[in-house]
Amino acid sequence: MNIVVLVKQVPDTESLVQIAADGVSIRKEDVKWIMNPYDELAVEEALRIREARGGTVTVVSLGGARVQETIRTALAMGADKGVHIQDPAAEGGDAPATARILAAALKTIPFDLILCGQRGVDEDNGQVGPAVAERLGIPHLALVVKVELLDGRVRGHRLVEGGTVVVEAPLPALITTQRGLNEPRYASLPGIMKAKKKPLEVKTLADLGVDPATVGAAGRKILVQALKLPPTRKAVRMITGETPEAVAAELVRVLHDEARLI
Amino acid sequence: MADGIVAVTEQREGKFRKVSYEAVSEGRRLADALGTKLTAVVMGSGVQGLASELAAFGADRVLVLDDPELADFRVEAYTEALTQALAAEPPAVVLFGATVQGKDLAARFAARQDAGLAMDCTAIHLQDGALVFTRPMFGGKILAEVKIAGSPQIAAVRPNVMRIERRPREAAVETPALSLGAIPTTVVEQRLDASGRIELSEADIIVSGGRGTGGNFAPIEELAAALGAAVGASRSAVDEGWRKHSDQVGQTGKVVSPTLYIACGISGAIQHLAGMSSSKVIVAINKDPEAPIFSKADYGVVGDMFQILPKLTEAVKALKG
Known part of the structure; x- marks a missing residue:
């Protein structure tokens, strides 16, 4: 089975995000970059499927030179090969542009199953997976916490509000991964050593036949006017009292009488 | 020329999700601000009876997409139905509720229209004649204000944020014919919490x-x-x-x-x-x-x-x- 995993490099979720001087992008200097946590689930699931059924796991990522660290991380976890799409004209793109490029890349890679995180924890779009599937004309199952492969079909347990829905689709299909699917492995030291020798192909937009005018900053449909920090709150008001009863009574009084929330 | 606002609602077992009223109310406010009409869309099987409820929140027209293939949510079927229903009069703006289903449908629908989608918006306002969508990114560390190039402009609104307003009016109810063809996915099982636990x-x-x-x-x-x-x-x-x-x-x-x-x-x-x-x-x-x-x-x-x-x-x- 040929499995392709789409991964994205994002700023570490434990770090602060700062707005760049242009006011419409984030500061990229001094940022710790990690593999999008939802994509780690996708890599792990791909490896488990390969371990159970055989096949190849190819990791595809779009971005500048530093993205290769993330691809190498996936290779160190056990993926077989990497494809890095790097082109200055692809920089500054939005979700539709990313999907356009990834879908073009997937036309050059054989696949039965595509896995990717349900959203990037940077822009929180949750659009690329479904948009890639739409462009390829294949079904997608979003927010999957359990994958079952049947003969020529895939069954995904999807997490929805208040429950789970089990949906089945014919292969090839795309699955977006949700927390709960698995616990991603760490790259082992031998894995890291081996990853250095694994094939990592670099492709440009021309290689993929993508018109540069339709992607990158030039092709954006989502035009950022401004980035802002969330409004700051007034200083915290501490609720005190002699006993837990007194504290509780005062808190309820404040929430009921002043804030009118309960 | 694309015109009008569309608010796509979501119902489960004949009851609208709260965010659907929020999306329709927001759609009404945008339609008033832009001087255009609001269409609400109901999707499902056997949902004809739900149409009138949306007139109370300000819909000028309700499109009922009623088909056995829409009984359970499957994103391909819902995308196809919505695409067919909106093809005759392409809207300028399409709103969804940013639920699991709404986000999934919005993403696939936007890709099919090759349109821009502002996901999980917390505010929409008019600025110099153009809509500006506010959406949190980085889990809320940053708020982005974005415009959307092209048409339709698509947004999914975050639950619990937009104000619900009753604005009753007479709404025209239409049931467009759909031809959904073969849908590749099947829903095998649904395990939904019936305990009434709050999402x-x-x-x-x-x-x-x-x-x-x-x-x-x-x-x-x-x-x-x-x-x-x-x-x-x-x-x-x-x-x-x-x-x-x-x-x-x-x-x-x-x-x-x-x-x-x-x-x-x-x-x-x-x-x-x-x-x-x-x-x-x-x-x-x-x-x-x-x-x-x-x-x-x-x-x-x-x-x-x-x-x-x-x-x-x-x-x-x-x-x-």
């Missing part, structure tokens, strides 16, 4: 617990029950296996916007603070007076949650009689 992303009040619970969420559950609130958890509580992943609030879990968020025994990791920062009022209860959570809270209590919460639950019960 985190739609809850007005959330009581959340973290490492300070030591795994004992009973006092949090009891307070939540007294308040009619949903229960949330920090990432560390989820990582410890004390709560399900679906309860997690934060950048790698759910980003929530309740009117009241009560954080108990949560110190306040950056990614958790981001995920609940758009709550209207935040109460923090923590033993450690230096905990970062207090820097984001409106009201703070320094103390042992196991002593405070039971008393709080009693006081809430007494208040509610």
Whole structure:
């Protein structure tokens, strides 16, 4: 089975995000970059499927030179090969542009199953997976916490509000991964050593036949006017009292009488 | 020329999700601001009877997409139905509720239209004749204000944010013919909680617990029950296996916007603070007076949650009689 995993490099979720001087992008200097946590689930699931059924796991990522660290991380976890799409004209793109490029890349890679995180924890779009599937004309199952492969079909347990829905689709299909699917492995030291020798192909937009005018900053449909920090709150008001009863009574009084929330 | 606003609603077993009223109400406000008409869309099987309800929230027209193939949500079928129904009169703006289903449908529909989609918006306003969509990114650490080039402009609105307004009027109800063809996916099973538990992303009040619970969420559950609130958890509580992943609030879990968020025994990791920062009022209860959570809270209590919460639950019960 040929499995392709789409991964994205994002700023570490434990770090602060700062707005760049242009006011419409984030500061990229001094940022710790990690593999999008939802994509780690996708890599792990791909490896488990390969371990159970055989096949190849190819990791595809779009971005500048530093993205290769993330691809190498996936290779160190056990993926077989990497494809890095790097082109200055692809920089500054939005979700539709990313999907356009990834879908073009997937036309050059054989696949039965595509896995990717349900959203990037940077822009929180949750659009690329479904948009890639739409462009390829294949079904997608979003927010999957359990994958079952049947003969020529895939069954995904999807997490929805208040429950789970089990949906089945014919292969090839795309699955977006949700927390709960698995616990991603760490790259082992031998894995890291081996990853250095694994094939990592670099492709440009021309290689993929993508018109540069339709992607990158030039092709954006989502035009950022401004980035802002969330409004700051007034200083915290501490609720005190002699006993837990007194504290509780005062808190309820404040929430009921002043804030009118309960 | 694309014209008009469309609000796509979501129903489960014949009942609209609350965010559907929010999306229709927001659609009404935008239609008024832009001097255009609002169309509400109902999708499902045997949902004809639901159309009239949406006129109360200001729809000029209700499109009922009623087909046995739409009985259960399957994104391909819903995308195809919506595409067919809107093809005759292409709208300028399409709104969805940013639920699991709404986000999935919005993403696939936008890709089919090759249109821009602002996901999980918390505000939409008109600026110099153009719509500006506000959407949190990085789990709420940053707010982006974006315009959308091309048409239609698509947005999914975050539950619990847009104001619901009753604006009754006469609405024309139309049932366009659909031809959905073969849909490749099948729904095998649905296991939906019938207990009436309040969904985190739609809850007005959330009581959340973290490492300070030591795994004992009973006092949090009891307070939540007294308040009619949903229960949330920090990432560390989820990582410890004390709560399900679906309860997690934060950048790698759910980003929530309740009117009241009560954080108990949560110190306040950056990614958790981001995920609940758009709550209207935040109460923090923590033993450690230096905990970062207090820097984001409106009201703070320094103390042992196991002593405070039971008393709080009693006081809430007494208040509610």
